[in-house]
Amino acid sequence: MTEQEKLQEEIINKRKEINRLRKDPSNPxxxxxxAEKELERLENEYRYHFEGGDKPTVDHLGRPIKQSKEENKEQEKQALEEKIxxxxxxxxxxxxxxKEGHPTYTDYEIQKLEEPLAKAKEEYKSKFGELPSSLRDNNEICVEATDVNEGLEYLPMSLAESTKRARFGFNRIGYSDIECSSHGTDAKCKAIQDELRPYDYDLEAWQLAHPERMIIARPEYFTNADNKKIDRLEQKQENLTEVFTPSVVPATEIGRETKRNKELTREQKLSRINYLEKELKEISKQRKDLERNQSRSET
Structure with missing residues (x-):
């Protein structure tokens, strides 16, 4: 019997033991x-050894397992990376x-945010050496380094996906802005910023809202359908449908959205609603087209 099979048998026996204990009301x-704690420990141990889960933190008696110096150092490193x-x-x-003229964020407030970041980076360098590339980046994209003068529809989808902004049920990830240097006059930065602003600087959102330009520039996005593309479109459609169904939106998300909407002008709110409606319609259309193309290829 392998170690995996032994552990599986222990888990099964422990579950049976818990069921027996529950059936007898005289048991304390x-x-x-x-017994439940022991079962949880066995299941955590199984996930760690055979399913890539986290390492167990307690032994069979419920006592904390002491971590090695290497493990403590790695844990500290990960925590510092998350902080940065x-x-x-x-x-x-x-x-x-x-940049958008929000009155709360003055130069002083920006400096207050820069100081703890600089200290955290210095702490990381002193303990673990050079910062990894993911932490050195400013999470900004320079439009001078792209072919953006050809039009936003020509930017690669990989870049578009990395500029996703927060929506219902999503975290704030990716790049916070589409930047350009002050000397980059050829990049037409202001026009780019103005065009992306109604979409919260979400390049993918802009591309989804302009299918008539995307199908000319990137026809490959509309052909060669596979199940993964259909699944992705279904998920996007489901997420957008929830936006227009308040009853299914968690109260915490409603609170965040309400607070954020107070900072938007009426014109921006209307632009956002129009964009969401267009995206929902376009995703529905893309999904049908993909499924139709897939059925044709199968026949």
Whole structure:
């Protein structure tokens, strides 16, 4: 019997033991609690060894397992990386809002956000060496390094996906802005910023809202359908449908959206609603086209 099979058998036996204890009301509740803790430990151990789960933190007696120095160092490194990412995201968001004239974010407020980020990076360098590329980046894209002068529809989808903005049920990920240098007059930065602003700087959202330009520039996005593309479109359609169905939106998300909407002008709100409606219709159309092409290829 392999180690995996032995552990599986232990888990099965422990579940049977818990069921027996529950059937007899004369058994003290503490016995059941202890057995459940033991079952949880066995399941965590199984996931760690055979399913790539987290390492168990307690032994069979419920005592904390001491971590090695290497494990403690790796845990500290991961925590510091997460802190740097979080501070960088906050700083990027503050810079973007300042560019748009938000009164809250002055130069002083920006400096207050820059200081803890600089300290966290220095701490990382002193303990773990050079920052990885993912932490060195400013989470900004320079349009001078792209073929953006040809039109936003010509930018690759990989870049578009990385500029996703927060929506219902989504975290704020990707690039916080589409940037350009002050000397980049050929990049037409202001026009690009103005065009993306109604879509919250979400390049993928802009591309989805302009299928008539995308199908000319990127016809491959509309052909060669496969199940993954259909699944992705179904998920997008489901997420957007939830936007127009308040009853299924969690109260916390409604609160966040209400607070954010207070900062938007009426024109921006209408632009956002129009964009969402267009995206929902376009995704529905794309999904039908993909399924139709797939059925044709199968026949």
């Amino acid at each position: 509740p503490g016995w059941i609690t202890q 990412k979080r501070l960088q995201q906050q700083l990027n968001m503050a810079k973007r809002l300042r």
